[in-house]
Amino acid sequence: MPSDPGAVPVVTGRCYCGATQLSSLTPPLTVAYCHCADCRRWTGAPVGAFAAFNRADLITEPALGEGTSHHPAVRRWNCDHCGSPLAATFDYLPGQIYVPIGLLDQADTLPPQIHCHANKGMPWLHIADDLERAAGSGRDALNSASGT
Numbered sequence: 001m002p003s004d005p006g007a008v009p010v011v012t013g014r015c016y017c018g019a020t021q022l023s024s025l026t027p028p029l030t031v032a033y034c035h036c037a038d039c040r041r042w043t044g045a046p047v048g049a050f051a052a053f054n055r056a057d058l059i060t061e062p063a064l065g066e067g068t069s070h071h072p073a074v075r076r077w078n079c080d081h082c083g084s085p086l087a088a089t090f091d092y093l094p095g096q097i098y099v100p101i102g103l104l105d106q107a108d109t110l111p112p113q114i115h116c117h118a119n120k121g122m123p124w125l126h127i128a129d130d131l132e133r134a135a136g137s138g139r140d141a142l143n144s145a146s147g148t
Helices: 037-043 139-146
Strands: 011-014 021-024 030-034 049-052 057-062 074-078 085-090 096-100 112-114
Touching: 030 139, 037 049, 037 085, 049 139, 096 139, 112 139
Parallel strands: 030 112
Antiparallel strands: 011 021, 021 057, 030 049, 049 096, 074 085, 085 096
């Protein structure tokens, strides 16, 4: 998948059916939980967990198309074959693309580093950790992870 045939991806993954493959030659910038209703509905989970990559570093086969949006500042991609959530971008996180960590082969080595929209979490879900809990998007912490 990498353009350099000798390069070995650090991160690999795929959708549920395997029709879409993902890879990156660089590790994620950060990994974050998101408790917002939008991410819950998109993933079908009580909390989403996403790895953030520099947009230019994430390789997908086939390439991501235009994606869809129900909000003008958010773009999301799903597999055309199985519907798996593949990636999302957010205008307030320029140059970054977020991939659900459940798609990644290395998910067990990618622990989240922050809870975003922690105030929107399910009241019955208790994740016991000492991570920062941002009441909103966590944009400052997420942008600082990418150097922007």
